[in-house]
Amino acid sequence: MRFLIRTWTRQGGENVSHDRELDIERLRIGRGTDQDIELPDLRIAIAHAELVRSGKNAMLIARPGANLLINGAPSKEHRLHGGDVVMLGRYQLTILPGSAGCDLQIDVEEKISARDEKSRRQTRLSMTLGEVLWTRRRLAWLLFLPVLLIALAVPAWLRFHTAAAPQQIQSQNLDQAEYQPPLLPTGAAKLIPTDRWWVSGQSSSAHAYFQNDCAKCHRTAFDKVPNQACLSCHKGTAEHVNDVHWLKLDDFAKARCGGCHQEHKGDTALVIRSSAECTACHAQPQLRFPGIKLQPAADFSQHHPLFTPRVARYDSVTRSFRWIEANQEQPITLHSDTNLKYPHDKHLDPKGLKSPDGRKVLACAACHEPDASGVSFKPIDMQKHCAACHRLDFDPDDPDRTVPHAQPAQVVGVIRDYYARAALAGGVTKPGAPEIVQLRRRPGEELTPPQARAALEWADQQSAVVIDEVFDKRLCGYCHIVKRSDDPALPWDVAPVTL
Numbered sequence: 001m002r003f004l005i006r007t008w009t010r011q012g013g014e015n016v017s018h019d020r021e022l023d024i025e026r027l028r029i030g031r032g033t034d035q036d037i038e039l040p041d042l043r044i045a046i047a048h049a050e051l052v053r054s055g056k057n058a059m060l061i062a063r064p065g066a067n068l069l070i071n072g073a074p075s076k077e078h079r080l081h082g083g084d085v086v087m088l089g090r091y092q093l094t095i096l097p098g099s100a101g102c103d104l105q106i107d108v109e110e111k112i113s114a115r116d117e118k119s120r121r122q123t124r125l126s127m128t129l130g131e132v133l134w135t136r137r138r139l140a141w142l143l144f145l146p147v148l149l150i151a152l153a154v155p156a157w158l159r160f161h162t163a164a165a166p167q168q169i170q171s172q173n174l175d176q177a178e179y180q181p182p183l184l185p186t187g188a189a190k191l192i193p194t195d196r197w198w199v200s201g202q203s204s205s206a207h208a209y210f211q212n213d214c215a216k217c218h219r220t221a222f223d224k225v226p227n228q229a230c231l232s233c234h235k236g237t238a239e240h241v242n243d244v245h246w247l248k249l250d251d252f253a254k255a256r257c258g259g260c261h262q263e264h265k266g267d268t269a270l271v272i273r274s275s276a277e278c279t280a281c282h283a284q285p286q287l288r289f290p291g292i293k294l295q296p297a298a299d300f301s302q303h304h305p306l307f308t309p310r311v312a313r314y315d316s317v318t319r320s321f322r323w324i325e326a327n328q329e330q331p332i333t334l335h336s337d338t339n340l341k342y343p344h345d346k347h348l349d350p351k352g353l354k355s356p357d358g359r360k361v362l363a364c365a366a367c368h369e370p371d372a373s374g375v376s377f378k379p380i381d382m383q384k385h386c387a388a389c390h391r392l393d394f395d396p397d398d399p400d401r402t403v404p405h406a407q408p409a410q411v412v413g414v415i416r417d418y419y420a421r422a423a424l425a426g427g428v429t430k431p432g433a434p435e436i437v438q439l440r441r442r443p444g445e446e447l448t449p450p451q452a453r454a455a456l457e458w459a460d461q462q463s464a465v466v467i468d469e470v471f472d473k474r475l476c477g478y479c480h481i482v483k484r485s486d487d488p489a490l491p492w493d494v495a496p497v498t499l
């Protein structure tokens with residue numbers, strides 16, 4: 001049998017038909033995609049009905065379990081005539097006599113049910129927000145404006161345009177954060193929108209103590225943080241390179257502290273932990289800085305140049321320290337210049353050393369005690385480590401008299417005092433001393449002014465000799481580097497000790 005199937009659909013309010021011709025014995029109708037007339041409605045079975053030839057006519061037969069509604073009456077089987085109307089779910093099939101070589105024409109049309117019709121009407125009736133209130137755009141603006149006012153305009157006004165603010169901050173030496181605008185109640189301080197609302201993240205803990213004082217770093221609004229802001233606190237920060245030639249390049253002249261140290265990211269970004277920050281230049285320094293004498297350093301464990309130790313050396317001419325760097329031409333022994341004469345070998349004699357408590361064998365730990373960290377050593381201390389064997393007595397006739405250690409001016413004073421007093425007291429047995437100094441005094445006896453002058457003259461000479469002895473050889477000079485000076489009050493210099 002030949003069928004003409006005409007499917008009607010609504011497009012843009014108009015009915016549009018689509019024709020299809022089939023030449024088959026059995027026309028299958030149902031919801032399944034394999035059906036010849038496919039009707040996607042859940043109320044229709046996958047294979048719902050079949051149309052077969054029956055004599056001259058066509059016969060519509062419902063598949064087992066399915067029902068048909070033909071011309072308004074339910075039926076299982078029906079011999080079709082032109083003008084018959086079959087309802088299947090929301091589809092209406094109208095049977096028309098065939099023409100132009102077709103046995104039968106079937107018009108398939110989707111009919112909207114009453115319920116569908118109602119819900120369609122409802123959707124058409126429902127209103128947009130704009131019809132009741134305002135358009136969404138206008139509403140968004142309405143909500144945005146208070147945000148703009150509270151979060152931007154008010155803080156900005158408080159920050160920049162409270163006329164009294166800058167002077168008051170200066171005169172009372174307040175931080176911006178502590179400043180309270182006068183019109184606002186003090187209790188509500190936390191709720192007052194200030195510029196601290198604009199912060200983009202958590203402060204680093206090192207800077208937390210002034211984190212609300214944005215102006216400490218942000219000197220001008222809408223501008224980058226200038227290096228000067230950081231340097232106002234970090235005064236000691238040195239340039240990255242010593243050579244001014246390189247400093248003129250943009251790499252350094254335009255480098256910003258914020259380029260490496262980032263704020264508002266908690267503690268994760270203020271301190272740099274990424275090697276890439278450094279290897280950008282140091283992996284191949286010659287590429288970026290032609291002619292530079294710098295060894296490549298691409299990573300720490302594998303491609304890093306050897307370290308060159310730097311040692312502080314005391315320069316006795318300038319009386320200051322300077323750093324010496326070891327290199328191929330200038331190797332330095334690791335023995336540092338302490339300005340102390342101290343021979344390890346003599347003190348570590350395995351047979352022992354003479355000491356007030358008999359012979360004594362010294363171990364390293366006698367002088368080198370580990371410090372609290374266990375990483376290094378406590379500094380050597382003269383009183384603790386040397387004084388037991390090396391006493392600071394200056395007069396062989398009076399071995400209990402000692403000078404204080406590490407105080408050259410007092411040493412001079414102590415010696416001068418000692419001999420002046422001895423000369424005036426008399427009874428000094430030193431060879432070459434004048435008679436008035438050697439004579440023992442009777443109790444209550446007073447010296448005449450010329451006698452006293454003679455005694456003190458001797459005392460001056462004697463102390464000058466002893467001071468030279470003490471500093472030059474016998475005491476200070478035994479352990480220290482000493483040098484005569486031009487200062488009559490302090491005739492000797494002791495080179496500073498750098499342990």
Ligand code: HEC
Nearest residue numbers: 195196198199200207211212213214217224225258263264
């Ligand atoms: C310790 C210095 C410091 C303080 C204090 C500080 N900032 Fe920053 N801030 C920076 C640096 C550095 C940047 C990075 C931008 C740059 O390099 O200029 C930055 C960037 C910003 C940015 C841009 C977004 C970003 O994360 O890069 C905002 C917004 C900001 N700061 C707000 C604030 C506010 C608000 C305060 C006060 C509550 C404040 N800052 C206090 C140093 C500081």
Ligand code: HEC
Nearest residue numbers: 206207210216217225229230233234257258261263270271
């Ligand atoms: C108001 C003074 C002040 C300003 C401005 C300031 N700092 Fe600091 N900064 C400090 C103090 C204080 C410390 C803590 C010092 C310490 O821990 O020894 C510190 C610590 C640091 C540290 C070391 C952090 C650590 O954990 O070891 C770095 C890096 C640093 N600041 C960089 C900067 C940079 C970059 C800027 C500019 C954006 C800046 N600072 C602005 C006061 C300031």
Ligand code: HEC
Nearest residue numbers: 227230231234237255256257258259260261270271272277
């Ligand atoms: C090329 C990247 C770089 C630049 C630019 C830079 N620094 Fe640093 N800075 C470092 C590195 C790396 C360290 C050591 C690791 C650390 O503490 O972050 C450091 C350490 C510091 C420290 C801590 C020192 C300490 O003793 O703990 C301070 C403070 C500091 N820098 C301040 C500054 C200031 C101020 C500027 C701008 C003038 C600046 N830095 C520019 C890389 C840089």
Ligand code: HEC
Nearest residue numbers: 240241242243246251252277278279280281282289293294
């Ligand atoms: C903009 C390029 C650049 C960046 C980034 C840079 N450096 Fe340098 N660095 C140099 C230059 C150039 C010199 C050598 C200057 C000279 O020869 O006087 C140098 C010298 C050094 C030196 C001394 C080396 C020596 O033998 O004297 C050290 C150490 C150093 N940088 C470490 C670092 C570290 C660590 C970083 C990462 C935080 C870093 N550099 C990032 C350019 C850079």
Ligand code: HEC
Nearest residue numbers: 334335336338340342347348362363364366367368380385
């Ligand atoms: C009687 C005290 C004493 C004893 C014992 C002693 N030292 Fe020292 N040591 C010193 C003094 C003082 C210095 C620093 C003065 C100097 O070397 O010029 C020093 C310095 C050193 C130095 C540093 C050298 C330098 O130039 O920086 C080393 C290493 C050292 N001692 C190792 C030892 C060892 C190892 C032993 C044991 C075998 C030992 N010492 C025993 C007193 C002592």
Ligand code: HEC
Nearest residue numbers: 341342343346347353354355360367380385386389478479
């Ligand atoms: C246990 C006793 C003892 C202690 C402790 C001691 N010394 Fe000595 N020291 C001696 C003796 C004994 C001599 C003489 C050794 C010799 O001449 O053979 C001497 C000699 C010296 C000499 C002269 C070496 C020479 O070249 O003639 C110096 C300098 C010296 N000690 C410094 C020190 C210093 C500094 C300390 C403390 C860090 C110290 N001594 C601790 C017993 C000690």
Ligand code: HEC
Nearest residue numbers: 380381382383386390406407408411475476478479494497
């Ligand atoms: C037996 C060796 C010895 C003799 C003798 C000695 N000193 Fe020292 N002196 C030391 C040692 C060791 C130190 C370093 C440890 C210390 O400061 O206690 C030192 C340190 C010093 C210092 C530096 C103190 C400081 O804090 O930097 C001065 C100054 C000094 N001595 C002056 C003198 C004078 C003056 C004399 C002579 C009266 C003298 N010393 C005799 C061993 C000696």
